[in-house]
Amino acid sequence: MVALVGGVLIAAGSVTPAVAHQQWFVADPQDYPVDGAALLRPGVLLGVVVAVVVTLLGRAAASRLPVPELSAFKPARLLAVLAPWAPRILALHVGLSLIVLSFSGAVLSPTFRAPDRWEALLLVPQIIVGVMLIAGVFVRIAAVAIVLTATGITVASGWESVASTAVLVGSAVFLFVLPPRATEGSRGALDARTLSRAGLALRLGAGVSLIGLAISEKLANPHMARAMLEQVPALNVLAPLGVTPESFALIAGGVELALGLLLISGALPQLIALVTAVPFTATLALFGTAELIGHLPMYGVLLTLLILGSRADSSRALSGSPGIPKLGAAKKAVT
Template identity: 45%
Template sequence: MTLALPALTPVLPTHERWFVESQQAGDWSFFFSPLPLVLTGAVVAVTVLWRLAALRLDRPELPFLRPLGRLMPWIPRLLGIHLGVALLALAATGAFITPSNDHLEGAGGNALLLVEAALGIWLVTGWQLRTAAALVLALAPALALVAGLTALGECANLAAVAAFLVVVPPGPDAHGAAHPSRAQLRLALLWLRLGVGTALIVLAFSEKLTNPGMAIDTLEHYPALDVFALVGIHVSPETFVAIAGATELLFGLLVISGAFPQVAVLVAMVPFNATLLLFGQTEMVGHLPVYGVFLALLVYGSSVETAGEVRWLPTREGRRVAVPAAA
């Protein structure tokens, strides 16, 4: 999610490994060239200023969205549905955890897909989701084994939703309404932000800032991604990759900061939804957990009671960093 510098907002975020042949990351010489370094510095500065500005406000930044706060009790249930549908759809297409990991073979591969599908169905049912979410987290070693540690970082968004559900599962009533304590909600939202932010930051480096070759290959296969060209601005492929990587890095840092979640989510919805027109079903399934996170941040950020919890960060002394929300 993002509220970025004007030069960064036009770039559409996407996952190159889902649509082109994967290439090995690790070209740090590109990242340490002047333009990526300057953009990275700008991104960090924007994130710090954005969070400092948010700490001066003790209420939701967009008051007209306050009615969304009424959905708070059902956010865990909705997150479970998002995660469950994503896992079930991935298993149905032969992909394990991520659309790019679709090369599983043999009895072991089929077993992993069956487990993935079963967990997807379980999460959709809404029954005992704390256990189901814990089992999703337990798939991490299998993912690292079949796809590597980089894939584990790139899929941290799914782990983020699962971690939230471990801390704040749906309630036992028919509709799954949850009423967590403030401490539980703070921790759940922190895990949610850290997981999704980590996934975006890892993707910024693994598919762009240290992997310009694959990013340029994606641009060649899908020239519509270059929205600069669509408005008559021509930049080199390397410049485009640097801007795209910095944009995704900004997304990740702003998610972790939790600052001004209403504005950030509404802005982020534009580029994240725009890629659906180009990549269709694969993009939608892969981003389902992210859409669920956007919904959670928007709803909790729209309530006077929980807006401050969205940006909470622990300190060394265990005190709150965020300004308490007004009662």
């Protein structure tokens, strides 16, 4: 296992950046470098202010709404029975993504391609890591391998790679802190303090990924955003209202930024998970399997937040709310 982690880390620096998210589909993405000066545009600054205000309002609203916030809806309440299996569900999503990506020559994300000389050293261990996660064995070792690989890629490729790797790092840390048990049907031990730490990592990973996408593909890259919207006009759902591609890119980037901040804040985990899932799901009709596989870890995170947010005790622990109760009594009710 030490050789597995070591081999992945050594080769990670040789991964070739290819494309990311909308860059997976836009023609000639290398022609659209990030422009930091674009962040100083009035529309971007206004979007940042709105995103911060929305986050503060969301956190304030969370303190006044019932916990869970969707407890009035029966389907949301029924998810509570899955809470002990949430780590297992997340591990399945991440593991399946790694295995499928390996067969397409990608490392961690469609963003990064394995060079021919490193394919065996990178992709075979990645398949092994994926199998470990799906089988629920040596999960902590698999998590360490993911974090080390993501770190190597980020060092080699620059900060823009964080948009693709952060959600995987957050998921890996969550699974390291709160791994599914190899016994008892792979249920996790939902200790309040442990869940609070694991939940922070999960929220940070998903939130940073969304913020990174908002900046690198829209707010600080208006030319790429426009090219994508011209290539696939259907993406601009506000076009019938007269919204230009430039304005829509600002709106979309602002929404992604707000969702990322809300995820990090821990406010209303069920509601925010559902809202965040909407744009990720809507684009499946346009981009198909590549979009699905590329975002499978994010789907896993959102489903995990939705499930853990369905119980009052785990929701409070997950969101870092004060007065976290012990989870023992609630566990007996659902296990």
